[in-house]
Amino acid sequence: MDMLRITDLCKSFGDKEVLRGLTLSVPKHSIYGFIGTNGAGKTTTMKTVLGLLKADSGEIAVNGEKVVYGQTARYIGYLPDVPEFYSFMTAKEYLRFCGELGGMRRGENEARARELLALVGLADEPHRIKGFSRGMKQRLGIAQALLNRPKLLICDEPTSALDPVGRKEILDILLAAREQTTVLFSTHILSDVERICTDIAFLKNGVVNIQGKLSDVKTRYRGKEYMIEVETEEALLLLERTFSNMKRIDRNKVTFSEDKYSVSDVLRFVADQGVSLLKAERLEPSLEDLFMEVTEK
Amino acid sequence: MKATVAFVKKEWLEQLRSGRLLITLALFVLLGIMNPAIAKLTPWLLEMMADSLAQSGMTVTDVPVSAMDSWVQFFKNLPIGLIAFVLLQGAIFTKEYSSGTLVLSLTKGLERFKVVVAKAGILTAIWSFGYWLCFGITYLYNSYFWDNQVARNLIFSVVCWWLFGVFVISLMILFSTLTRSNTGVLIGTGAIVLISYVVGLLPKVNEYLPTRLMDGHSLIYGVAEAKAYTAAIMITVIASLVCFAVSVPTFNRKQL
Numbered sequence: 364m365d366m367l368r369i370t371d372l373c374k375s376f377g378d379k380e381v382l383r384g385l386t387l388s389v390p391k392h393s394i395y396g397f398i399g400t401n402g403a404g405k406t407t408t409m410k411t412v413l414g415l416l417k418a419d420s421g422e423i424a425v426n427g428e429k430v431v432y433g434q435t436a437r438y439i440g441y442l443p444d445v446p447e448f449y450s451f452m453t454a455k456e457y458l459r460f461c462g463e464l465g466g467m468r469r470g471e472n473e474a475r476a477r478e479l480l481a482l483v484g485l486a487d488e489p490h491r492i493k494g495f496s497r498g499m500k501q502r503l504g505i506a507q508a509l510l511n512r513p514k515l516l517i518c519d520e521p522t523s524a525l526d527p528v529g530r531k532e533i534l535d536i537l538l539a540a541r542e543q544t545t546v547l548f549s550t551h552i553l554s555d556v557e558r559i560c561t562d563i564a565f566l567k568n569g570v571v572n573i574q575g576k577l578s579d580v581k582t583r584y585r586g587k588e589y590m591i592e593v594e595t596e597e598a599l600l601l602l603e604r605t606f607s608n609m610k611r612i613d614r615n616k617v618t619f620s621e622d623k624y625s626v627s628d629v630l631r632f633v634a635d636q637g638v639s640l641l642k643a644e645r646l647e648p649s650l651e652d653l654f655m656e657v658t659e660k
Numbered sequence: 661m662k663a664t665v666a667f668v669k670k671e672w673l674e675q676l677r678s679g680r681l682l683i684t685l686a687l688f689v690l691l692g693i694m695n696p697a698i699a700k701l702t703p704w705l706l707e708m709m710a711d712s713l714a715q716s717g718m719t720v721t722d723v724p725v726s727a728m729d730s731w732v733q734f735f736k737n738l739p740i741g742l743i744a745f746v747l748l749q750g751a752i753f754t755k756e757y758s759s760g761t762l763v764l765s766l767t768k769g770l771e772r773f774k775v776v777v778a779k780a781g782i783l784t785a786i787w788s789f790g791y792w793l794c795f796g797i798t799y800l801y802n803s804y805f806w807d808n809q810v811a812r813n814l815i816f817s818v819v820c821w822w823l824f825g826v827f828v829i830s831l832m833i834l835f836s837t838l839t840r841s842n843t844g845v846l847i848g849t850g851a852i853v854l855i856s857y858v859v860g861l862l863p864k865v866n867e868y869l870p871t872r873l874m875d876g877h878s879l880i881y882g883v884a885e886a887k888a889y890t891a892a893i894m895i896t897v898i899a900s901l902v903c904f905a906v907s908v909p910t911f912n913r914k915q916l
Contacts, residue, residue, distance in 0.1 A: 413767055415766070415767070415915075415916055417915075433772060433912050433913075434769075434771065435766060435767045435768075435769055437769050440767075441763075441767040443760070443763060445760075446764065447759050447760040447761045447764070448761065448764070449670065449674065449761055451674055451678060452673065460666055460669075460670055461765075461768050463662060463663065463665070463666030464666050464667070464765060464768040464769065464770045465663075465768050465769055466663065466769075507764060507768075
C-alpha cells in the first residue's frame with residue numbers, strides 16, 4: 364500500500380497556476396526523491412499535503428486517510444527548508460514542547476528526545492537555539508520531525524543550504540530513518556538523490572513527468588548510446604575511419620548511437636579486425652541527463 | 661487540553677525570557693506608585709510656584725488633598741498603561757507569522773483554536789495581574805495617607821476599566837488573525853477605540869459604547885450612577901466575546 368497518494372492536485376496563487384493535476388504515489392518505506400527546479404511546485408505540494416495550503420481541487424491521502432486543510436495528519440513529521448524554532452528555548456526544551464503538543468507521555472517524551480538529540484549530535488548543547496548555526500538548526504529540525512515516530516517524514520530541501528559535511532550528516536540520518544518511516548524529500552541536488560533515494564519523481568510546471576523506482580526509471584530511459592573503449596589510439600582511429608559518425612569522448616573512447624550503427628556490426632568489426640578492446644558498454648543515463656531532458660522538454 | 665497547556669507554557673516562557681513580562685509589570689507598578697505620589701506632591705509643587713503665582717495676582721492658600729486626587733490620577737494614567745501594554749504585546753501573533761515558528765507547532769497536530777485560546781488567555785492574565793497590581797498599590801498608599809471611603813463606586817469603576825482592557829485584548833486578537841503585520845494590529849485596534857471615543861462625544865450614544873467604561877471619574881465623584889453603565893457593560897462583554905469567537909474561524913482559514 365502507498366503511504367502517500369496524491370491524485371489530480373491543482374493549486375493556483377492568483378492567476379498563477381502552480382500545480383496542474385499532479386498525481387503521485389509514495390510507497391511505504393521508500394526514500395522518495397521529489398525533484399524539480401526552483402519554482403516547479405515542490406514546496407506547494409508538500410505544504411498542501413501538510414494541510415497548510417488549501418488545494419483548489421484533487422485529493423490527498425496519507426496512510427489511507429484523507430488530508431483536510433487546516434489540520435495536519437497525525438502520521439506526518441515535517442522539516443521545512445528553513446526550520447524556525449522558538450529561539451528562546453534550548454534544543455531539549457523545544458523537543459519537550461513538541462512532545463507535549465503531540466500528546467506524548469512525559470517519560471516517553473524525555474527518552475525519545477534524548478535518543479534523537481544523540482542521533483543528530485545535539486545532546487550536549489546547553490545553549491539556546493538563538494545561537495545555533497544553520498546546520499545545527501537543520502539537525503534539530505530532523506529531530507523534531509522524527510519525535511512522534513511519524514509514518515511519513517516530509518523534508519523540504521533539507522540539504523540545499525548546507526556544506527558538504529552537513530549534507531552528509533543529514534543524508535545519513537535520513538538513511539537511518541528509513542527503517543522506521545517513509546521519507547519524502549524534495550531537492551534539486553541530484554547527487555543526494557543518487558546517494559539515498561529508492562524512488563523518484565520529476566516535477567515540471569506543476570505536473571509529474573516521470574516517477575517510479577530509481578532503477579526502473581533509469582532502465583526505462585536508458586538511451587541507445589553505447590561506448591567503446593580500446594587500448595591504443597591507432598585502434599581508435601581505425602574505428603573512426605570505418606564508422607565516421609562515432610563521437611570521440613576521450614583519447615581512447617568513442618560513443619555511438621544505435622540509430623547510426625547496429626551494435627552487432629560494430630562488434631563484428633572489432634572481432635574481425637582484432638581491435639584491442641578494453642570495454643564495450645551500454646551507457647546508463649545519469650540523473651543529470653534525465654533532469655535536463657525533463658526540464659527542457 | 662495537554663496541547664493547550666503546553667502552548668500556554670511556551671507563551672509564559674517567552675514572556676519571561678524576552679523580558680516583556682517584567683517590563684509590563686514594572687510599568688504597572690510604576691503607575692501604581694505615581695498616582696498617590698502626584699497627589700501627595702501637588703501642594704508642595706504649588707507652594708514652590710507660589711511666588712511666581714503671586715506676581716500674577718494669584719495667592720496660594722492651603723491646598724486640600726484627598727484620596728480623590730489620587731484616584732483621579734489613577735484613571736488619567738490608565739490609558740498610558742493600556743497603550744504601553746498594546747505596544748508591548750501587539751506582536752504576539754504577527755511575530756510568529758513573520759518568523760514561521762507556528763508552522764512546526766501546527767504540523768505537530770496542534771489544533772489552531774488552541775493557539776488563539778492560549779494567546780488570548782496569557783494576554784488577559786498579564787493585563788489582569790498588572791492592572792490589579794497597579795490598583796492594589798494605589799489603594800494601599802491611599803489608605804495610608806488618606807481615606808479611600810471618599811471615592812464612591814470605587815470597585816465598580818475599576819472593574820469597568822478592567823473590562824475595557826479585556827475588550828481591547830479581544831480587538832488585538834481579532835486583528836492579529838485578520839492581518840499579517842504588527843502595524844495592522846495596532847492600527848485596527850487603535851481605530852476601533854478611536855471611533856468608539858469620537859462617536860461617544862455624542863451624549864446619547866455614549867451610554868452604549870465600550871469607551872464609556874473608561875469614565876471612572878464620573879463614578880467616583882457620584883456624578884453618574886452604576887446603573888448608567890449597564891448598557892455599556894453588556895455591549896462590551898458581547899463585543900469582546902464576538903471578537904474572540906470570530907478570531908477562531910478567521911485564524912483557521914489563515915494561510916501560514
